[in-house]
Amino acid sequence: MTDFKILAVSGSLRKNSFNTAALRAMQELAPAGVTIELAEIGDLPLYDDDVREQGYPATVQRFRAQVAAADAVILATPEYNYSVSAPLKNAIDWASRAPAQPFGGKPVAILSAATGPMGGVRAQYHLRHMLVSTNSHVLNAPQIMITGAGSKFDAEGRFTDQAGRDLMVQMIDELVKWARRLKA
Numbered sequence: 001m002t003d004f005k006i007l008a009v010s011g012s013l014r015k016n017s018f019n020t021a022a023l024r025a026m027q028e029l030a031p032a033g034v035t036i037e038l039a040e041i042g043d044l045p046l047y048d049d050d051v052r053e054q055g056y057p058a059t060v061q062r063f064r065a066q067v068a069a070a071d072a073v074i075l076a077t078p079e080y081n082y083s084v085s086a087p088l089k090n091a092i093d094w095a096s097r098a099p100a101q102p103f104g105g106k107p108v109a110i111l112s113a114a115t116g117p118m119g120g121v122r123a124q125y126h127l128r129h130m131l132v133s134t135n136s137h138v139l140n141a142p143q144i145m146i147t148g149a150g151s152k153f154d155a156e157g158r159f160t161d162q163a164g165r166d167l168m169v170q171m172i173d174e175l176v177k178w179a180r181r182l183k184a
């Protein structure tokens, strides 16, 4: 595999986030030739169309450029009140405006981690719906919902669930294949 760049975006801003830790596990599990870079979205201002009309703020420009440059994107969302977290929605809203909105045509994989027994599945389906609006190409399978996240990461934040780690390897592999198929 040669030089495939994935941008990973966590919808949680907290330091010990399970979603961010899940993306770190994917960084570790990426095969040779695939790099996974973690995006920063905590410094994006709250979306304001008056601000956008005066020009995208520098942090927004950086995020949009990162999405544009990536061969594929992985979004990890916590579930907040049965939906996507506000920081992730905010980042997608900033990226979704003209010109050349960078999520258009982008291969995207989704995962979620939540402390409850549903693993963020409701948030995932809201996220999938949003990505119809951006005309992104969302990978259908495998699906990764990390349920009961509190018991699946050790004290250092390492994802310890072997079945979940296997699914992550599979997800990266399928995402690369999906992106290559879309490009062909």
Ligand SMILES: Cc1cc2nc3c(=O)[nH]c(=O)nc-3n(C[C@H](O)[C@H](O)[C@H](O)COP(=O)(O)O)c2cc1C
Residues within 6 Å of the ligand: 012, 013, 014, 016, 017, 018, 019, 020, 078, 079, 080, 081, 082, 083, 113, 114, 115, 116, 117, 118, 119, 120, 149
């Ligand atoms: C505002 C808020 C709302 C939440 N709502 C849900 C929910 O609807 N479903 C759920 O499974 N967990 C919910 N949780 C618990 C999160 O799953 C848990 O905090 C999780 O660790 C967040 O992800 P993170 O570890 O990546 O920050 C909620 C947490 C917060 C702070």
